[in-house]
Amino acid sequence: MKSSAARFCLQACVWGAVLCSPPAQAYLGGFEEQDGYRVPLNGDILSAGYAGDAQFYLNNNPANGYTGVVPWSAYPNNFSDGTNGPDVTRYNAGQFGTSSGGPGGSPVDIPDNSGLWKVLAGGRLNEDADAPYYYGSQWARDSIVAYRNTMPHAGSQTLNLMAMDQSLSYRYSLDSRDLGGIDPAITLGAQIQMSFWVKPTDWDDPDTGGNILGLSLLDAANQPMFEIGYTADNLLQYRLTGGAWQTTAYQMGSAGYSEISVTLDTLANTASLNINAYNDNSSLLGGDTSVLSHQALGVVSGALTGLQWDLRGGSLDNGAVSYIHSFDDFSFNVSNLTPVPEPGSAVLLVMAVALMHVSRHRKRA
Structure with missing residues (x-):
């Protein structure tokens, strides 16, 4: 069990780091548009041309200008059923919108896995396995997406998890x-x-x-x-x-x-x-x-x-x-x-802890 002193020092260091680096803004919420989640009914997301973008999903054509669009063979898809958004690891999911003090803005293409959503196994990685072509079956739709649900708990969208072909693992910060x-x-x-x-x-x-x-x-x-x-x-x-x-x-x-x-x-x-x-x-x-x-x-x-x-x-x-x-x-x-300590005292406390560590190191030397 950590001692109270150790916990206090750890908290002081954390506070110092927090005070020196302002946090980003992201949100889970209800996975609505205002929470920062996009479905095709609100428009597709233009690709910025990052390596690994799923541009091949649009009619298996790597020259198209969209990202995260699923092929005709996938079910459901963006053409006959415009309710699936791109995989949450492909765009700035949760980082735009106005809910809970959000910054506004709109969905944009980002390098895969560079946002606060990350795929660790399966899901989008499984769908991308055959890039730049798609050989999935009708049921293959491995991903986590915002979905325009006909039966949400509230609002109009939900977060949908689907692991048809293999298990998936996703992390949200x-x-x-x-x-x-x-x-x-x-x-x-x-x-x-x-x-x-x-x-x-x-x-x-x-x-x-x-x-x-x-x-x-x-x-x-x-x-x-x-x-x-x-x-x-x-x-x-x-x-x-x-x-x-x-x-x-x-x-x-x-x-x-x-x-x-x-x-x-x-x-x-x-x-x-x-x-x-x-x-x-x-x-x-x-x-x-x-x-x-x-x-x-x-x-x-x-x-x-x-x-x-x-x-x-x-x-x-x-x-x-x-x-x-x-x-x-x-x-x-x-x-x-x-x-919360005062900003000035928090910084001084962090510096004091660091100096104590250096002093002890010198004495041992």
């Missing part, structure tokens, strides 16, 4: 815009409540392979501090660092959205988990139910700086098929934040 103006790097001693709405699919229900989707809360080293997920049969799961998935009795319907709330206490090193599960039989949302309350994480937690989605795809068992999982309306609340 949280930002001060997500946390109401608080930089994620300073959440080392705080309570962070995250809630979101999710609508899983029933296409994968015959699968018996355990966890089908996991959402990890990451620290600055991209290590998971706590994970939420569910089985193919939509049973809520959670996992502590280094442990196995724990399956609960709470089942989420696929005809409506269920709300999941997590409270991460990075000072007490605990997590709490609540659910409002949608019931397909009654077509009603259940009441708020506590699944975990102040569960010890078993590790010293760091600042909450990112999220990671892992969705199992490819060949599922018993004839099951991986299909669309929809997320909507993320919200965060940070409380009990460690008091």
Whole structure:
């Protein structure tokens, strides 16, 4: 366990770094246009000609002027079904729009994976495997995109995950815009409540392979501090660092959205988990139910700086098929934040810690 002095010094260093480098602005929100997410109904994104751009997706023609446009053979596609946006790692997803103090602006092409969304495995990387040509089947649509949903939780768009051909893994870096103006790097001693709405699919229900989707809360080293997920049969799961998935009795319907709330206490090193599960039989949302309350994480937690989605795809068992999982309306609340030092004293404190380190090094020498 870290000593209070060590934690204090670490916080001081983090504060110094934060004060010296202003944060960027990005946002999850409800994945609407004003949140910084684009679907083709609002216009395609002109390619800036970066290496790796999916220009070949437009009629397999590498000379076209758009990026992130899927081919005719993919389902759904931008031509017969103009509801899929480009993969979120291809453009400045979440970094334009006006929600939550956003800067405005519009979607632009960026070098793949250079924004706050990054694909680690599968997804867009699988779709790009045969570039500059596309040999996918009708069902091949591996990506995470903003989607013009006919049944969103709110607004008109959702975040859709699809891993038809193989499993995918995507990471999102949280930002001060997500946390109401608080930089994620300073959440080392705080309570962070995250809630979101999710609508899983029933296409994968015959699968018996355990966890089908996991959402990890990451620290600055991209290590998971706590994970939420569910089985193919939509049973809520959670996992502590280094442990196995724990399956609960709470089942989420696929005809409506269920709300999941997590409270991460990075000072007490605990997590709490609540659910409002949608019931397909009654077509009603259940009441708020506590699944975990102040569960010890078993590790010293760091600042909450990112999220990671892992969705199992490819060949599922018993004839099951991986299909669309929809997320909507993320919200965060940070409380009990460690008091902010004055800018001048924070810089002096960081300098003092550095001088102490140098002094000790000299004495040892």
